[in-house]
Amino acid sequence: MRTGWSEVSLDVDRASIVPIYRQIYERLREQILAGALPEETRLPPERTLAERLDVNRSTVVHAYRDLAADGLISQRVGSGSRVASLDGGRPDRSAAVPWWVTLPPWRVGQFPAVLGELAASDHGDSIAFVQGVPPAEPSPLGDLSRSFARVGGDVRFVLTYGDSEGYGPLREAIATRMRGRGCAVDMRDVLVLTGSTQGITLVAQSLAEPGDEIVVEAPTYPGALQIFGIAGLRAIPVPVDEDGMRVDHVEAILRTRRPRFIYTMPSIHNPTGATMNADRRDRLVTLAKRYGVPIVEDDPYGELAAAPVEPLLARDAEYVIYLSSFSKTIAPSLRLGWLVAPRTIYERLLLRKQSYDMASSMYIQAGVREYLERGYDAHVSALRRELMQRRAIAHAAIDRWWPATMRVPKNGDGYYLWATAPREVHARALLANAERRGASFLFGEAFFAQTGGDHNFRLALTPVPRDAIETGIRRIGEAAR
Amino acid sequence: MRTGWSEVSLDVDRASIVPIYRQIYERLREQILAGALPEETRLPPERTLAERLDVNRSTVVHAYRDLAADGLISQRVGSGSRVASLDGGRPDRSAAVPWWVTLPPWRVGQFPAVLGELAASDHGDSIAFVQGVPPAEPSPLGDLSRSFARVGGDVRFVLTYGDSEGYGPLREAIATRMRGRGCAVDMRDVLVLTGSTQGITLVAQSLAEPGDEIVVEAPTYPGALQIFGIAGLRAIPVPVDEDGMRVDHVEAILRTRRPRFIYTMPSIHNPTGATMNADRRDRLVTLAKRYGVPIVEDDPYGELAAAPVEPLLARDAEYVIYLSSFSKTIAPSLRLGWLVAPRTIYERLLLRKQSYDMASSMYIQAGVREYLERGYDAHVSALRRELMQRRAIAHAAIDRWWPATMRVPKNGDGYYLWATAPREVHARALLANAERRGASFLFGEAFFAQTGGDHNFRLALTPVPRDAIETGIRRIGEAAR
Secondary structure (H helix, E strand, C coil): CCCCCCCCCCCCCCCCCCCCCHHHHHHHHHHHHHCCCCCCECCCCCHHHHHHHHHCHHHHHHHHHHHCCCCCCCEEEECCEECCCCCCCCCCCCCCCHHHHCCCEEEECCCCCCHHHHHCCCCCEEEEEECCCCCCCCCCHHHHHHHHHHHCCCCCHHCCCCCCCHHHHHHHHHHHHHHCCCCCCCHHHHHEEECCCHHHHHHHHHCCCCCEEEEEEEEEHHHHHHHHHHHCCEEEEEECCCCCCCCHHHHHHHHHHHCCCCEEECCCCCCCCCCEEEEEHHHHHHHHHHCCCCEEECCCCHHHHHCCCCHHHHHHCCCCCEECCCCCCCCCHHCCCEEECCCCHHHHHHHHHHHHCCCCCCHHHHHHHHHHCCHHHHHHHHHHHHHHHHHHCCCCCCCCHCCCECCCCCCCCCCEEEEEECCCCCCCHHHHHHHHCCCCCCEEHHHCCCCCCEEEEEEEHHHHHHHHHHHHHHHEEEEEE | CCCCCCCCCCCCCCCCCCHHHHHHHHHHHHHHCCCCCCCCCCCHHHHHCCCCCCCCHHHHHHHHHHHHHHHCCCECCCCCCEEEECCCCCCCCEEEEHHHHCCCCCCCCCCCCHHHHHHCCCCCCEEEECCCCCCCCCCCHHHHHHHHHHHHCCHHHHHCCCCCCCCCHHHHHHHHHHHHHCCCCCHHHEEEEEEEHHHHHHHHCCCCEEEEEEEEEEEEHHHHHHHHHHHEEEEEEEEEEEEEEHHHHHHHHHHCCCCEEEECCCCCCCCCCCCCCCHHHHHHHHHHHHHHHCCEEEEECHHHHHCCCCCCHHCCCCEEEEEECCCCEEEEEHHCCEEEEEHHHHHHHHHHHHHHHCCCCCHHHHHHHHHHCHHHHHHHHHHHHHHHHHHHHHHHHHHCCCCCECCCCCCCCCCCCEECCCEEEEEEEEHHHHHCCCCEEEHHHHHCCCCCCCCCEEECCCCCCCCHHHHHHHHHHHCCC
């Protein structure tokens, strides 16, 4: 019954942007139409072919369904799939497979659960150094509640959608603040976002197509890697050291490849805490212009730097698309961020943002705009001090409780510490051990597009009470011994 | 200098899912590698080729850039593009074109500005029957503010992201309400959204790929058409009459084509106000199962029906993906909606939702959850009465002020009236005339995927004060004469 079948070649090209089910469909189609697979030839069962090609069964199901729908094969329960008579009509479609079996290929990153884990807050009694959320103290709540109460009385804000670009007075306030950080921003350059994660998806879907390459830092924010994975982008990693992204590596890549954009967090990098030095900033912007590749500057933490730092955007407004957020300076639950983009692509980003959620909540926008004038600056100053104190507590605890072979650079800034365990300690094994002792962190592999991070992990110092930091670090130290 | 060039064929296939710039690149590449375009052949200037092929200049720029980057042609300012020497090295890339010239193809719907227009609220002094926003009265504000004040005091809600699936107690409350409408929904089937527009993009990007076909109603919600356009989907239109979608047309389509899903608004359809009858509902669900094509049920208005109506979801939970929203029952500025999806695809939708905004605002979710117990039901009842009164006022005004040749069915429900002008009156011309007299509406073509709607228009009865309805309708009537 397998006559003809075993002779035909059916390789799949995993590097191709053509989905694998489509490749299978196309190769079989060719061979059927060319007569290499004659009428009544029995195709291998879906499971068998899936194993042979090392693909999901649903991939083969999908390919077969398309062949059946085109009348090229017939499928009968119990007797499998056979090459159809090409002069007959279309086969009966009433025996269709369930629709969810033949969905488009499901692209996700290496660790699909990671974004959800970064959002979820329930860690039981564990001291969980996991989420990048602001500390409970200093709390923005008092002034924030008063700000919301003030706008809550104005019916216009609560009932309408508002402009998709964002609430005018908020865009103006953001532009003014960006000018204070050295960037020549007009309010018309500002697009309000429902969190800066939305901005990452926005550039991933607007500036690139599935299969395109982009440059990312290694390590980098796992949420961004997940988003790039869903968008079908291929990330080329570039190392980060204490002075930020290794721009010499970026240059080597741009000489031979054509990435769609360079994704970087130059100020208080997540997870290393490093800030890119001025020479590299100059060089990076120069490279972007020479090779015609834009920079996506993700800057949720820059305002929290101990010493003020200018965004890359201050150096160039045509080749830098800037993203930021109020999640790390006020509260993530507001889901409010913004981007600054050149006029050349503003409209394109705006229309796609509309497709995600029409416009960001006017209620939230108006409340935050009030708060920017009310308590924001004092809160950010207090938060900056709190972060420095937490870092000092954590470093002292590490010096005291961790083996000297576990390295944590002291030069960084912001919410996180990036630890390197000795070669014989796998970070995921350490995590399992630490969890049993009541402490947890995010393992390093989640921060790398391809390989790397096996011996690294990130401690978020903010989601736990300040006086739990030393205990948590001690538990991890005990787990490491 | 054009030797060789004029003989080569270079057609583009506009129906192909391969982007046109890529088609141009591939055809030229073939011909260069095959020697049909020998070394030093001058390619036509970008503008010339763009005109010849009737494409945007940037499409050709993009194709040429890729050819140059592959070393197949060389580009020099002033002397244009020539076929390169194939044994040489890569050409100098330092003369790269600006990055925004070579972005991926920009796909939008037929009327890209329409979503923004539906969101924007500033219409000056005009009586604008444009936006689908709840009326100013009855106002939910009193109870809503009290609900927000109650959650504002709880630090956990304001500081964290919360689960991407949504806030547990809100999901539970939504599931309970859905069960009250005849649907067997568990809270784990509910995914909270930042407005139901987000749900439309979610299904468009998760269940289909660019180039895929879907079935839509004609007319239908212009925002959905815009989203499907951005996602690269091809919409097959099916007419709507006073009993809803013409399901016999759906059947004819499913017999010969393989759409990815059927997008329908069966209860208080936008813009016609029609509700699908029971026979058609049965038949539609049967067809979905027979042909293996899921139904996307968009139901932002169903709860406002004068007589209670069960969602399609009540008939089948495996072939129906249900979307709804609090935008039309409370306020759009909350940006809060939800979907109910089968377990087979819940995870897929969840991960993509995370890429849009991590999670919906916990602050908003907690506030609305309070309000669901506090004032929601009374508000929805009052809103239902208000809508019926507004419809009565509008129909009376139409009878009085409009020529009898302008037809508006009286059987509908909800926010909108769908008007048909006589053949000699183009709705966009009528709009221009009405705007001069201080009234406006949304022209009918925006509601059709392809052609249609030239003589139709939609009146939203809710964004204007109740006592302005008659004046606005009179102005449109005067414009029509």
